[in-house]
Amino acid sequence: MLPTLIGLAIFYFWPVIQTAYYSFTSWGVFGGAEFVGLENWVDLLQSGEVPRALINTLAYTAMLLLGIPISIYVASLLNRPGLRFAAFYRVLYFAPFVSMPAAIALVWGMIFNSQYGILNQFLGIFGIPAVFWTSTEWVALIAIGIVGIWSSLGFNIIILGAGLRSISPEMYEAARIDGASNWRQLISITVPLLSPSIFFLTVLSVIHGMELFDLIFIMIGESNPIRSDTQSMVSLFYRQAFISNDKGTGAAIAILLMLIIGVLTAVQFAVQRRRARLD
Structure with a gap:
């Protein structure tokens, strides 16, 4: 299983961790991430x-x-x-x-x-x-x-x-x-x-x-x-990440979407398990 786990870690888990970190940063036009804390998330939720x-x-x-x-x-x-x-x-x-x-x-x-x-x-x-x-x-x-x-x-x-x-x-x-x-x-x-x-x-x-x-x-x-x-x-x-070049806010949107999909999927599995027990 080790080769599969290495592939998952490189191509799936690490990009998610990177994106989560970038959601707390601000990027300039030519790159360079600066840590800004929850600023992107606050702006996102207030938008x-x-x-x-x-x-x-x-x-x-x-x-x-x-x-x-x-x-x-x-x-x-x-x-x-x-x-x-x-x-x-x-x-x-x-x-x-x-x-x-x-x-x-x-x-x-x-x-x-x-x-x-x-x-x-x-x-x-x-x-x-x-x-x-x-x-x-x-x-x-x-x-x-x-x-x-x-x-x-x-x-x-x-x-x-x-x-x-x-x-x-x-x-x-x-x-x-x-x-x-x-x-x-x-x-x-x-x-x-x-x-x-x-x-x-x-x-x-x-x-x-x-x-x-x-x-x-x-x-x-x-x-x-x-x-x-x-x-x-x-x-x-x-639009935020590539048109407005606000990659920090774009990363925050990506993480937010991932969390929403995760919650919806978990709810679906919970409902299915409950139905299986009732059946």
């Missing part, structure tokens, strides 16, 4: 940007979690016995997950474009006026959430599909004999037996959602008037 960025990040994370029930339903359809071209459908769903996030953001940015986007063109057929998808505050977050759900759907389906194939078909057959509908089978058999896979996807979705950056950076853009109203925690970190 109005942090609460808004955190709310935006949590809202996006919540939308990603909404994608898990959708994934369960789609995965159950793809695992129906006798479904033709099931492997082809899985490839189609999985393709967005392995695509470059920048490319996905560019394509969806064109789809959501208020002037020539195909979505507004489609809505115009029904007489619905054009929607400013990426330049209206909360609408932009919803648009980004839709892209996030779409791009993560394939990975969720693969994980849930593996769990579905481990469920004995005899359980569904017995339920059908007892008169259970397809919906009842989904609620009473599929979802409870998929709880380990659902928990795994929930943890990953929370971590992935809290790290939102690329979709906002490309779809919203730096010149957008709602940029500051839709930024995430990572966007705020990027």
